Amino acid sequence: MEDTVAHAEKHFGQFCSLLAAYTRRTARLRDKADQLVRQLFAFANTEGPGLRAAMKDFAEDLAKVQDYRQAEVERLENKVVNPLKLYGAHIKQTRAEIKKLKRAQNNEIKQLQKLEKLRQKSPSDRQMIGQAETSVQRASADASRTTRQLEAAVGTFQRQKLKDLQKIFSDFVTIEMVFHAKAVEVYSGAFQTLENYHPEQDLQDFTAKMQGLYGHHAARPLAGSDPSLPVPWLPTSQVSAWVGGLIL
């Protein structure tokens, strides 16, 4: 009977520390994804309006998944790790009760053995044997009652253990399922956001900006375009501005 409880204590202890570690690693994954979200926002602000909008939408979706992951972490702590911790305390209490009952039982057994020996030693003393028999019967009844109490305690413990186990792992599965379902939903939106982004406008803007910075060389007649024709001379100020533009 003590084995049943000791066995449960060992396994539930291991489940508790494994699931606590699982929860912590989930929290660390969330931290890293949060960093990615911040990096995406920082990057978005340096890009053209189209990509900026797409990256911000994507970053918001990624942040939403992390919010759901945070909810997952909190629920795992409240509905899985903490009940397992409490369960550890409950097991300790049960063990103490069982020890107490065991001690009582052992005392009764010792008394039984003592009386049994006495009965065998002096089989002719009818009066003594009669007393011994009565005592054996009483001790036997006491031991039997204590055994029934022990059985009841261990039975209750076992019933509760199976129910708790079922509850805790069902909660684990439910929490995980809800998180994954939410993640699918949010990522579906994020996928659409990224698919709907078309870089053309951003590229046009980028080219325009670049030509603004480096001068619109294409609009200016170039010496190399037709070497046989006399090239109209550019005023000095214009050349300087253009050179300046190139240096900028």
Place this chain on the structure above:
Amino acid sequence: MEDTVAHAEKHFGQFCSLLAAYTRRTARLRDKADQLVRQLFAFANTEGPGLRAAMKDFAEDLAKVQDYRQAEVERLENKVVNPLKLYGAHIKQTRAEIKKLKRAQNNEIKQLQKLEKLRQKSPSDRQMIGQAETSVQRASADASRTTRQLEAAVGTFQRQKLKDLQKIFSDFVTIEMVFHAKAVEVYSGAFQTLENYHPEQDLQDFTAKMQGLYGHHAARPLAGSDPSLPVPWLPTSQVSAWVGGLIL
């Protein structure tokens, strides 16, 4: 133009290391869940047939989710982290090309400035000015051509960057979405497994086993049941066996 590339290098480098860390933390979460799977199997083997079957089914489902997580990790490495790494190498190459073009452009600009100065210093020397004008035009054309090359290189880079960015993050979202969808599917089955477990049979087996170990006290007439009636005496051997059973 160099800023465009340097900026991309910085951000893509950060994306690469963040997503590599995200992938590593996902792998660590998988490791912890794998440990939980092993622990569930070890525990299942020590339990009654009903719980054993339920726990093994649940452990198998949890293991399946980890297989999908492993696939997620491999896909993230192949389709997200590695392309970002390769992108880093590509950026370095582009920067080297741009530097080369920049150097050429700077040389041309210097030549332009030199000739411009000469033209201003000796405005009366028609022949020298004529030569200078021709040289300025040629240098101007060269600088302009190099600028166009630079613009083309940066434009190509920017176009590729936007496309790669879209591809990499779309792949990230797809990989995550597929994993989460599979997890939902598997956990739905696990939830049913746990819901369908009813501890009654296991508890009956447990009680029977316990009574087998500790003697069927309920089937034996007890001294305490009716003290006024004479109790049939148990043979010594039977008492000893019972006492022995209690001690076991």
